[in-house]
């Protein structure tokens with residue numbers, strides 16, 4: 196590291212000396228101003244630069260069109276949540292606005308550089324200011340940006356506002372850790388039992404406080420099942436570092452922060468089965484399978500196993516670089532019709548039963564999971580001490 200810094204300093208020093216000698220040459224008036232090697236731009240230099248400016252704006256346009264044609268189909272496709280349409284239209288409006296404004300302003304910028312390039316004998320026209328012009332080019336961005344921000348705020352409150360009274364919401368806790376996800380359903384009572392990283396033991400991998408009556412009917416799972424058409428409220432917790440719960444198909448993302456509970460709610464609108472029949476999704480899947488079959492042919496030629504064909508599934512991904520296996524931190528999400536979802540949920544074991552069974556039928560109330568350092572105020576919060584406790588757990 197030190198040698199790298201020394202090299203950087205030497206390089207910068209070299210550049211500084213080189214620039215200083217250039218300035219010194221420029222200050223030697225009359226010595227070299229009139230020959231071909233002069234550092235002062237002549238008409239030919241100005242013409243070359245003017246045309247290059249013009250060519251560059253052409254390059255920007257051609258590259259923009261090329262990108263749209265070549266990669267335009269890689270966008271996310273049909274949104275699978277209630278707020279997704281609104282989110283997508285906000286994105287589309289912003290992108291079209293940026294696209295239009297940049298197309299016009301880039302043209303003006305480069306065209307003016309070309310049109311008013313330097314010419315021998317030309318002098319600059321002195322123009323102090325024009326209040327009217329300045330007013331116009333200030334007020335237009337103000338109005339446009341204010342509109343965008345207001346629309347964005349409106350969309351955001353629509354997504355984030357959760358009316359506990361009115362909605363028959365499903366409460367799900369999403370627990371992040373290096374490098375995977377776990378989920379817990381609130382069970383019949385609709386209330387998630389308290390949890391703390393200190394209670395992690397055996398199959399109780401999310402640290403649920405088994406002495407809490409609300410925790411008994413909670414249901415833990417490794418695949419996230421969601422009912423179509425019902426509001427789902429997610430409570431996010433992290434065991435170790437900062438993660439981010441990213442549901443691309445539902446247009447939702449929330450930071451998962453150690454030491455606090457964050458939340459987000461959305462209503463799934465398309466079941467997994469229906470999404471597999473969505474034309475845009477079918478295009479994507481066949482595109483992926485084309486790439487896979489080419490790859491498989493290469494593998495078979497090398498005498499290795501071919502790849503399985505890909506079928507679509509919703510995913511929960513981690514979107515914060517949280518460590519070495521961050522890229523593979525994902526969980527399958529299955530959206531079902533509400534009746535199918537309820538059937539699945541009924542088939543799951545409650546945490547009370549599961550923990551009892553794993554302890555050989557003992558009453559979980561009599562088996563202290565971890566010696567009680569029971570501070571009601573920070574039941575769901577991890578502290579620095581907790582981090583040490585986790586580190587010890589992991590080492591075990």
Ligand SMILES: [Cu+2]
Pocket residue numbers: 371372374437438439513514515516517521524
């Ligand atoms: Cu992560």
